[in-house]
Structure formats: structure tokens, C-alpha cells
Amino acid sequence: xxxxxxxxxxxxxxxxxAAARDLxxxxxxxxxxxxxxxxxxxxxxxxxxxxANAEDLERASDEDLDPALVDRLELSxxxxxTMADGLRQVAGLPDPVGAIDGLATRPxxxxxxxxxxxxxxxxxxxxxxxxxxxxxxxxxxKSGNAAILRGGREALATNRAISRIMRRVLEETGLPPxxxxxxxxxxxxxxxxxxxxxxxxxxxIPRGGKxxxxxxxxxxxxxxxxxxxxxxxxxxxGGADLGKAAExxxxxxxxxxxxxxxxxxxxxxxxxxxxxxxxLGRRLRDAGIELRGCEGTRELVPEAEAATxxxxxxxxxxxxxxxxVVDGFEAAxxxxxxxxxxxxxxxxxxxxxxARRFLREVDSxxxxxxxxxxxxxxxxxxxxxxxxxxxxKLHARGPVGLEGLTTQKFVVLGDGQVRS
Amino acid sequence: xxxxxxxxxxxxxxxxxAAARDLxxxxxxxxxxxxxxxxxxxxxxxxxxxxANAEDLERASDEDLDPALVDRLELSxxxxxTMADGLRQVAGLPDPVGAIDGLATRPxxxxxxxxxxxxxxxxxxxxxxxxxxxxxxxxxxKSGNAAILRGGREALATNRAISRIMRRVLEETGLPPxxxxxxxxxxxxxxxxxxxxxxxxxxxIPRGGKxxxxxxxxxxxxxxxxxxxxxxxxxxxGGADLGKAAExxxxxxxxxxxxxxxxxxxxxxxxxxxxxxxxLGRRLRDAGIELRGCEGTRELVPEAEAATxxxxxxxxxxxxxxxxVVDGFEAAxxxxxxxxxxxxxxxxxxxxxxARRFLREVDSxxxxxxxxxxxxxxxxxxxxxxxxxxxxKLHARGPVGLEGLTTQKFVVLGDGQVRS
Numbered sequence: 001x002x003x004x005x006x007x008x009x010x011x012x013x014x015x016x017x018a019a020a021r022d023l024x025x026x027x028x029x030x031x032x033x034x035x036x037x038x039x040x041x042x043x044x045x046x047x048x049x050x051x052a053n054a055e056d057l058e059r060a061s062d063e064d065l066d067p068a069l070v071d072r073l074e075l076s077x078x079x080x081x082t083m084a085d086g087l088r089q090v091a092g093l094p095d096p097v098g099a100i101d102g103l104a105t106r107p108x109x110x111x112x113x114x115x116x117x118x119x120x121x122x123x124x125x126x127x128x129x130x131x132x133x134x135x136x137x138x139x140x141x142k143s144g145n146a147a148i149l150r151g152g153r154e155a156l157a158t159n160r161a162i163s164r165i166m167r168r169v170l171e172e173t174g175l176p177p178x179x180x181x182x183x184x185x186x187x188x189x190x191x192x193x194x195x196x197x198x199x200x201x202x203x204x205i206p207r208g209g210k211x212x213x214x215x216x217x218x219x220x221x222x223x224x225x226x227x228x229x230x231x232x233x234x235x236x237x238g239g240a241d242l243g244k245a246a247e248x249x250x251x252x253x254x255x256x257x258x259x260x261x262x263x264x265x266x267x268x269x270x271x272x273x274x275x276x277x278x279x280l281g282r283r284l285r286d287a288g289i290e291l292r293g294c295e296g297t298r299e300l301v302p303e304a305e306a307a308t309x310x311x312x313x314x315x316x317x318x319x320x321x322x323x324x325v326v327d328g329f330e331a332a333x334x335x336x337x338x339x340x341x342x343x344x345x346x347x348x349x350x351x352x353x354x355a356r357r358f359l360r361e362v363d364s365x366x367x368x369x370x371x372x373x374x375x376x377x378x379x380x381x382x383x384x385x386x387x388x389x390x391x392x393k394l395h396a397r398g399p400v401g402l403e404g405l406t407t408q409k410f411v412v413l414g415d416g417q418v419r420s
Numbered sequence: 421x422x423x424x425x426x427x428x429x430x431x432x433x434x435x436x437x438a439a440a441r442d443l444x445x446x447x448x449x450x451x452x453x454x455x456x457x458x459x460x461x462x463x464x465x466x467x468x469x470x471x472a473n474a475e476d477l478e479r480a481s482d483e484d485l486d487p488a489l490v491d492r493l494e495l496s497x498x499x500x501x502t503m504a505d506g507l508r509q510v511a512g513l514p515d516p517v518g519a520i521d522g523l524a525t526r527p528x529x530x531x532x533x534x535x536x537x538x539x540x541x542x543x544x545x546x547x548x549x550x551x552x553x554x555x556x557x558x559x560x561x562k563s564g565n566a567a568i569l570r571g572g573r574e575a576l577a578t579n580r581a582i583s584r585i586m587r588r589v590l591e592e593t594g595l596p597p598x599x600x601x602x603x604x605x606x607x608x609x610x611x612x613x614x615x616x617x618x619x620x621x622x623x624x625i626p627r628g629g630k631x632x633x634x635x636x637x638x639x640x641x642x643x644x645x646x647x648x649x650x651x652x653x654x655x656x657x658g659g660a661d662l663g664k665a666a667e668x669x670x671x672x673x674x675x676x677x678x679x680x681x682x683x684x685x686x687x688x689x690x691x692x693x694x695x696x697x698x699x700l701g702r703r704l705r706d707a708g709i710e711l712r713g714c715e716g717t718r719e720l721v722p723e724a725e726a727a728t729x730x731x732x733x734x735x736x737x738x739x740x741x742x743x744x745v746v747d748g749f750e751a752a753x754x755x756x757x758x759x760x761x762x763x764x765x766x767x768x769x770x771x772x773x774x775a776r777r778f779l780r781e782v783d784s785x786x787x788x789x790x791x792x793x794x795x796x797x798x799x800x801x802x803x804x805x806x807x808x809x810x811x812x813k814l815h816a817r818g819p820v821g822l823e824g825l826t827t828q829k830f831v832v833l834g835d836g837q838v839r840s
Binding site: 021120202203256359367374375 | 441832
């Protein structure tokens with residue numbers, strides 16, 4: 001049985017590889033045409049998608065699934081329309097493929113530049129949200145890649161219905177349907193097979209909880225673009241505009257609690273802590289945030305619980321915030337270097353040289369001056385779309401848009417040049 | 421003992437991590453000053469380096485090492501001077517660190533751009549050439565990284581002498597000596613320890629034979645930038661200028677035999693094979709190249725051995741060339757897709773549309789029109805220096821210069837912006 005699954009996944013891989021190659025020989029405009037037609041088809045055939053979704057929901061209720069999971073799984077006419085709009089938006093983005101950067105003539109007479117090209121075949125491993133199916137497939141298609149999608153078992157019928165529509169439209173558009181495939185088996189062995197075939201898959205992108213991502217990263221024989229942890233800091237510098245800083249910090253914590261770019265630790269310079277913390281502490285508590293503070297914090301905000309060392313390393317993803325009063329800029333940098341996860345870190349300051357140093361010295365995917373860490377996002381950054389946020393350093397760092405799904409090869413235009 | 425080695429390598433890692441951070445707080449100009457001073461010191465203290473090298477050579481002779489290895493190990497005044505010149509050249513390159521690309525203002529008012537920053541700590545694992553020690557350390561330093569160098573056991577005394585000079589000069593320049601360290605033990609367990617500490621090392625670059633690289637890639641828990649195989653093709657199209665094509669193909673095979681960008685398979689379109697192959701075949705045989713051909717080739721060049729399927733997949737790294745007559749452009753693309761290693765592939769043609777399609781459709785790190793595959797090289801491409809050639813698709817593809825040793829983080833300049 002497991003052998004059958006492996007053979008099946010390998011066959012998906014071979015088909016995807018051939019389809020990806022085929023895709024890049026076609027008129028690039030067909031990709032957008034297929035995306036727009038898929039959007040229309042999803043809306044026109046919403047009933048079929050919702051029927052499949054009802055099947056998944058029924059099984060989920062039989063199996064007593066976690067209500068949060070069921071909520072993410074459930075589709076509606078509205079959610080299908082949002083999915084379709086997402087496809088239209090991707091169709092409207094500029095095509096990254098084929099752009100040549102820096103073509104320059106070398107002393108030998110060759111012209112050398114870098115051409116942006118698809119990675120090839122991308123494996124996406126994700127949990128229950130079926131909108132990822134349409135989203136990820138669209139981004140992969142637009143960037144010239146084939147996608148092999150492995151969603152949660154609980155969403156299999158829905159994912160199958162979405163991909164059936166996409167594949168039919170691809171075929172009608174004259175593109176190879178093999179550029180979008182859903183791993184159509186609930187067998188867990190399929191994930192292992194997918195992670196073990198570097199000959200067919202160029203990169204794996206896991207989307208989901210930390211457990212899923214760690215498992216994928218540990219097991220994969222294929223490079224992984226991943227998002228591990230977002231232990232994000234906001235440092236309120238001695239030179240901060242405290243009004244601005246309070247807005248930024250409040251938003252960074254409260255605008256959404258469970259996201260990777262939510263602030264988890266607030267650092268406040270000792271020279272401004274007395275003016276800053278009592279007021280912000282009250283606002284945060286009124287918003288339902290529990291504070292865990294160092295001694296200095298608790299002197300100013302007595303209601304704060306005592307923080308332990310572990311708090312500095314915790315991504316709460318919930319209504320808790322660690323707060324520490326630090327003795328100046330260097331101490332803030334030290335704290336972030338020791339405890340940060342390299343995701344998004346913010347300084348609030350009007351002090352030019354410290355802003356400049358923070359930007360240079362903090363080694364995180366996003367470093368900000370006077371902005372909420374919540375703006376670390378592909379749309380806010382103008383990438384147009386986002387397949388995820390990477391906390392890796394190689395290849396793609398921070399929000400990953402279409403460009404992160406491509407690579408650059410060297411192109412050389414010669415006239416008979418040789419090496420001497 | 422092995423525990424001691426692991427503890428020792430972890431300590432190197434911790435020191436390198438701290439040194440890398442420290443390095444990027446210093447005046448960037450100090451890096452060039454240190455490189456130039458190291459070059460001078462290497463020349464001034466060449467005697468000490470050569471003495472250490474003599475020690476290695478003596479041990480090599482006691483242990484009956486492979487003469488090719490001994491040749492690569494042996495230094496001379498001249499080779500030390502070349503090493504020093506290499507350092508001066510790196511000092512002269514533009515500093516990649518800190519450059520901000522595409523800083524643009526978004527509708528929210530934030531400015532977003534990407535700042536080029538060092539990767540952090542780079543582990544280099546290589547075989548006997550001691551010049552790699554100075555070379556790799558210089559490129560890592562210039563790009564703001566710390567280097568942990570693990571050379572061959574047989575070069576340990578030489579590598580120790582070179583790194584001792586570099587570290588002293590770093591200290592004299594006011595930079596942390598920990599940015600250059602040599603793993604100072606012949607114990608093989610050190611490699612395993614180095615590959616297993618992602619908390620201290622950001623990327624591993626193996627340099628050496630395929631065996632070393634496969635072992636490193638299989639064992640590493642850290643991302644690897646690697647060069648696996650160079651099965652390079654030259655396709656002589658029906659529309660080629662045959663004189664130009666003959667020069668290009670002859671150079672691609674004969675200019676140097678054992679390099680990764682040497683041509684290993686020549687593909688010739690059937691319409692020009694009769695005019696092209698007999699003459700080039702003769703020239704290649706006169707240059708000592710053994711031909712292995714398909715049937716069509718052997719009709720035109722009877723002295724060619726019969727090629728087997730395995731020949732199409734072989735990187736000879738020696739005086740052998742596989743030759744195949746193909747039935748047109750599509751057949752050439754199919755052959756390269758099926759047998760190529762994605763390193764460097766060349767079309768010789770004057771036909772505009774086929775040149776354009778070859779550049780777009782061949783999925784290799786370097787794709788060329790009318791140039792010898794031997795020009796796939798960091799210097800020829802104008803990168804200024806080269807730490808290696810990558811056959812990976814992610815992060816760095818093709819010749820890897822200073823830019824490949826860096827990454828880009830997002831910088832956000834705000835004025836109190838929040839997410840709504």
C-alpha cells in the first residue's frame with residue numbers, strides 16, 4: 001500500500017516536471033488567461049465546490065475535529081468569491097519570468113546577464129484551509145512553476161473539486177493540466193514520498209503550524225522555504241516620539257493576536273519607561289492583553305506578572321506580551337540578538353544614528369523604524385501577493401512573492417568567444 | 421575524544437557568530453585594510469608559510485599520498501605571491517553589504533526596500549589546496565561573514581600558518597580575529613560537528629570532488645551551496661556558422677579537460693553533421709580526444725568508438741567526448757533535458773528564434789549562444805571573484821561571487837504607520 005502511494009506520488013512528480021517544462025514553451029499570456037478563466041469557473045461552479053466542502057465538513061463532524069480547524073475548512077459562496085478574486089489579482093501582477101537583469105558587455109565581447117526563470121516544480125504542504133489550494137496554485141502557475149499540492153486530509157474532497165476545475169480550465173486554455181495537481185490520497189506516506197524525490201521537485205513550501213514545518217524541514221531531502229517562528233520585538237528608544245511609539249506598539253500587539261508578525265516582546269529604554277509604560281500598559285490591559293514584565297516594568301505597571309527567562313523566548317500567538325525595561329540602545333540590540341527569531345523587529349525613535357544602526361545591525365528578515373511589525377506582509381510591501389513569509393536566510397527572506405518562486409540563470413550572448 | 425571535538429567545533433561556531441556580529445558594527449573600510457595588510461604579511465612572512473607547508477609535504481611523503489594531491493598541496497614563493505594578489509583583488513571589489521535595492525514608498529506611506537546583508541557564518545569544507553584558505557576567508561570577510569575553514573588533513577600545518585597571519589592582522593586592524601578560523605584538528609568528527617550546528621553556521625560551501633560534496637550534502641543540517649556535476653553540452657544547430665561553431669566546440673573541450681565547464685557531449689544537427697563532424701573530429705583526435713559517437717557520428721567519423729547510453733550521462737573530466745547527431749532543434753532540447761546536469765549548455769547558431777528559445781527553455785545555470793562553455797566563470801562574467809559554481813537552483817545559481825555570500829533583508833522606514 002505504502003509502495004503504491006510512493007509510486008503514485010512519483011508519477012505525479014514526473015508529470016509535474018514534464019508539465020512545467022511544457023508550460024514554459026507556451027505563450028506566457030496563456031497563464032493569465034487560465035487564471036481569469038479559473039476565477040470565472042470557480043464562481044460559476046461554486047455549488048460543486050460547496051458540495052464537496054459539505055462532504056469534508058460532514059466527515060469532520062463525524063471525527064469530532066477541533067472547531068478552529070472546522071472553521072478554517074468551511075467554505076461559503078463568499079469565500080469562493082474571495083478565492084476567485086485572489087486569482088484575478090494574481091493574473092494582474094507582472095510576469096516575473098524572462099526578465100533579464102544587468103546584461104552587460106564584458107571585455108571579451110560576450111554579453112552576460114541574469115534571466116529570471118521558474119524554479120520548476122514546487123511542493124506545497126499545508127493544513128486545512130482550502131483557499132491555499134487556489135492561492136498557491138495560482139502563484140506557482142503565474143511564476144511558471146508546476147505545483148504539487150498536499151493539503152490536509154480533512155479538506156481532500158474540497159481540494160479535489162478546486163483542482164478539478166483548475167485542471168479543466170488549463171486544458172481548455174491549451175496549457176498542460178499537470179502544472180496543478182493535488183495529492184489525492186489521505187495516506188500519510190504521501191508526504192514522505194513527496195519530500196524524498198529531489199529529481200522531481202525543486203522546492204518544498206510548508207504552510208501551517210510550527211510542528212508541521214519542523215517535521216517537513218527535518219525530513220525533506222529537497223530545499224525548503226519555511227517560516228519557523230516570529231518572536232518579534234518593538235524597542236522604544238530613548239529618542240522615541242512616545243505618542244507615535246504607543247500607537248505602533250499597541251497596533252503591533254493587538255491588531256491581530258495569532259499572526260507571526262505580532263509583537264511578542266516590548267523593550268523600553270529606561271529613560272522613557274516612566275513616561276511610556278504606565279499609559280500603554282493600561283491600554284493593553286484594557287484590550288485584554290496580559291503583561292509579563294521584568295522588575296523595572298513591574299515597578300511602573302504593578303499589575304504585570306513577573307516574567308521568567310522563558311518569556312523572552314516565547315512566541316505567545318495570543319493575548320500575552322513580555323515587557324522589559326532595558327538600559328539603552330546596546331542592551332536592546334543584545335536582547336534582540338539573544339532572543340529574537342530573526343522575523344521582524346522594530347525600533348521607535350527619532351534619533352537618526354540609532355535608527356541607522358538598528359537597520360544595519362539587527363539581523364532579521366524585516367527591520368523597521370517607526371512602523372508596526374504587523375506591516376511585515378507581502379501586500380503591504382508591494383509584492384502583490386505572498387506565498388508565505390520566510391525566516392530562512394538563503395534564497396528568500398521575509399515575505400515571499402512571485403520572485404521567491406523563481407531563480408536567475410546566467411545568459412551569455414557571444415559571437416564565437418572562447419577561453420584562452 | 422569525539423565529544424571533545426564536538427565541543428571544540430561548537431566553541432569555534434559560537435566565537436564565529438559573535439565575531440560576525442561584531443564585524444558588522446565596525447567601519448566597513450577596515451575589511452579592505454585588513455585584506456591588504458594580510459596580503460603584505462603573507463609575502464613578508466612567506467618563509468613561515470613555506471616551512472609549515474614543508475611539514476605537510478613531509479608527512480604527505482611519509483604517507484605516500486597521491487602525487488596529484490601533493491602537487492595541489494605544494495606551495496612556493498610564487499604561489500604565496502599569487503595568494504596575496506588574490507587578497508588584493510578582493511580588497512578592490514565593491515563592498516556588497518548595505519546596498520539598498522528598490523526603496524519605494526507604499527500607499528501607506530512606509531518606504532520599503534531590500535538591504536544586502538551578510539549571511540553570517542559560512543563553513544567551508546575543502547580538500548588539499550591551501551590557497552582556498554586565503555581565498556575563501558577573503559571573500560567571506562569582504563562580504564561581512566565569518567568563515568570556519570575545514571581544509572584537508574594533509575594541509576593542516578599550512579592552513580594553520582595562513583590563518584595565524586590573517587588572524588593577527590585582523591586583530592592589528594581592529595577587527596575580531598574570530599571571523600577567520602581554521603578547524604585545527606585532523607579528527608574527521610569535526611566535519612560532522614560543523615554540519616550539525618545550524619545555530620552557529622548559516623551555510624556550508626563544500627569545494628572538492630563529487631564524493632566530498634555528496635557526503636556533505638547528505639549529512640548537513642545546514643543549507644549547502646554546492647556544485648555537483650558539469651555534464652555540459654554544445655549543440656551545433658542547423659543554422660550555425662560552422663567555422664565559429666568549430667572554434668567554440670574545440671575550445672569547450674580542449675582548453676582544459678578536468679574542469680566542470682568543459683564540454684562533455686557535442687550534439688550536431690543532422691543537416692550540418694556531414695560538413696561539420698569530419699573536420700572537427702580530426703582536430704579533436706589530433707588534440708588527443710577520444711570520441712564516442714552514435715551511429716550517425718560513426719558514419720562520418722569512423723574512428724569514433726560506439727557510444728552507449730551511459731556516455732550521454734557521463735562527466736568524463738578527461739580526454740573523452742560523447743558525440744551525437746540529432747534530428748533538429750527539438751531533439752537537441754530533449755537530449756539536454758534528459759541528460760544534462762543543469763550546469764552550462766551552449767547553442768551555436770545564427771538563427772534568431774532558435775537562439776531565443778534555447779536561452780529561455782534550457783534549464784541550466786548558464787545558457788549560451790555562440791560561446792565556449794569554458795567562459796562560465798566568475799571572472800569572465802565580471803563577478804570579480806568566485807567562491808565556486810553552484811548547480812543548485814535556490815539562492816545562488818552558476819558562478820557565485822560576493823553577492824552569493826549575502827542575503828537581502830527588508831527595511832521599512834515609517835512614521836508611525838500601523839496596520840488597519
